[in-house]
Amino acid sequence: MKTAEELLSELQKALPGVQVSLVLNPSPSAQHALLVAAADALRVAFYLRDEAGYDYCSNATGVDWLDREVAEKVRTTRTVKKDVDGVEQEVEETIEQTVKRMESGYLEAVYHLYSMKMGPTDPHLPMVLRMRTENRTDRTELPSLTPVWRSAEFQEREIFDLYGIVFRGHRDLRRLLMWDEFEDHPMRRDYVDPDDYEYEPTPHDEVLKRAEAHRAAQGGAQ
Amino acid sequence: MAVEPDLKIELGKQGVFVTTLNELYNWGRRNSVWPMQFGLACCAIEMIATTMARYDLARFGAEVFRPSPRQADLMIISGTVTKKMAPQVVRLYNQMAEPRYVIAMGACAISGGPFKQGYNVLKGIDRYIPVDVHIPGCPPRPEALIHAFMTLQKKIEAQPLTGEKRPRHLDADAQGEFPVPVPAAHDLQPPVNRLVWPLPAPTTASEAGENA
Numbered sequence A: 001m002k003t004a005e006e007l008l009s010e011l012q013k014a015l016p017g018v019q020v021s022l023v024l025n026p027s028p029s030a031q032h033a034l035l036v037a038a039a040d041a042l043r044v045a046f047y048l049r050d051e052a053g054y055d056y057c058s059n060a061t062g063v064d065w066l067d068r069e070v071a072e073k074v075r076t077t078r079t080v081k082k083d084v085d086g087v088e089q090e091v092e093e094t095i096e097q098t099v100k101r102m103e104s105g106y107l108e109a110v111y112h113l114y115s116m117k118m119g120p121t122d123p124h125l126p127m128v129l130r131m132r133t134e135n136r137t138d139r140t141e142l143p144s145l146t147p148v149w150r151s152a153e154f155q156e157r158e159i160f161d162l163y164g165i166v167f168r169g170h171r172d173l174r175r176l177l178m179w180d181e182f183e184d185h186p187m188r189r190d191y192v193d194p195d196d197y198e199y200e201p202t203p204h205d206e207v208l209k210r211a212e213a214h215r216a217a218q219g220g221a222q
Numbered sequence B: 001m002a003v004e005p006d007l008k009i010e011l012g013k014q015g016v017f018v019t020t021l022n023e024l025y026n027w028g029r030r031n032s033v034w035p036m037q038f039g040l041a042c043c044a045i046e047m048i049a050t051t052m053a054r055y056d057l058a059r060f061g062a063e064v065f066r067p068s069p070r071q072a073d074l075m076i077i078s079g080t081v082t083k084k085m086a087p088q089v090v091r092l093y094n095q096m097a098e099p100r101y102v103i104a105m106g107a108c109a110i111s112g113g114p115f116k117q118g119y120n121v122l123k124g125i126d127r128y129i130p131v132d133v134h135i136p137g138c139p140p141r142p143e144a145l146i147h148a149f150m151t152l153q154k155k156i157e158a159q160p161l162t163g164e165k166r167p168r169h170l171d172a173d174a175q176g177e178f179p180v181p182v183p184a185a186h187d188l189q190p191p192v193n194r195l196v197w198p199l200p201a202p203t204t205a206s207e208a209g210e211n212a
Helices: A004-014 A038-050 A154-161 A206-217 B003-014 B023-029 B044-049 B086-095 B108-112 B144-159 B205-212
Strands: A022-023 A033-036 A057-065 A068-084 A087-103 A105-116 A129-133 A142-145 A164-168 B074-078 B101-105 B133-135
Touching: A004 A022, A004 A033, A004 A038, A004 A129, A033 A038, A038 A129, A038 A142, A057 A154, A105 A154, A154 A164, B023 B144, B044 B074, B044 B101, B044 B108, B044 B144, B074 B086, B074 B108, B101 B108, B101 B144, B108 B133, B133 B144
Parallel strands: A033 A129, A142 A164, B074 B101, B101 B133
Antiparallel strands: A022 A033, A057 A105, A068 A087, A105 A129
16 A cells, blocks of 8 residues: 555646645554645545545544644844944844744544555555635535545535535535534534533533533522 | 222132222233334343343233334333434324333433433433333343333332322323424424423532532
8 A cells, every 4th residue: 555645746746736735643653644625625536536546435524623823933033233342233133933823723524545446455544535624614615525435425414414514516415413403513612512401410520510500590599 | 999908818718809990900901011112222122132032021911012102002212312313202102092101211211321411312301201110221131121110010000090199091181292392403492391300409519519
């Protein structure tokens, strides 16, 4: 089996201009993933299936990445006026600053691919393909890979249900697990479950907090 | 009015069998409780095992599992009741003819079990329909289900035909239809039927703190 790096260079050769990058996994498994831009996803997926031999999508799932603050150290060089030996001179000075910026979050769809043609690999690790939405509020569309791997159909419906990624080109994008009238996406990290903590016989930790909050909201009457 | 046991034995020795209509009626009812044939999760496997040769629920007159709520007397809630499934369970209960009974089998059916804090599981079916016997366990063994069944038989046996404590099917004014919850935007509506499930006594904050 090819490593993700080899596959990446092969892809860039076969499909010039395609936006694919490598997401490194620093853990011992070194299970690096291919991150593909939404616009090129279908081309890349068809290539992986037809040319690279990944004819079996065993699993598709979602990941929710929240907005996060990134601290970066930036070196800037500037000219300052300074007294050098009693004479005022312009001197270049390099300072290091920590710049904090907000990186907007996104939703991610992760596909695990195997090959029936090539047979079992050693180690038995899947090829991981990822796609990311632009943000996690209003631009949550991704192209559906169901036309490429039929087995992704229900899994994409599940991702839509629990994470709220809208798969363009999916032929039957309905909720899979929750009821149709449901509006939330329960696997998102900012999901708040309904406040039905009126009766908790053995509350502890998070449940205790919720039960107390419920009691406070009821004016201590319950 | 029950016959005095001593008198009954004495008369029996003389070859006279004495009983009351109440006893006879309940004797017949408790020995042919037909459960409804449906399972919700893994507890259903134990329920199936209970009916098979080794545990043999037929000994208690309950081997006839009916696939229709119209012909069933007993609803065994065997497993996790998801919020998506709860309206259907309540609707099936409404479709059963009186007299009808409910056994809530397993941790999930009585309280939500390990999924209690989940977003998709009902915190006990007794929030919507009256439950006669609760069985703890995950899953309860077939013996536990048989025990629940015998408990239910004792309960049926003790039901009077008249008076305040008579069962629902002998009370023309009794509420027979239970509101089916409607799936809404965030939760089932209503989230609980207060007439069936009045709020249990609250655990106070200090008690809760001690428990933690």
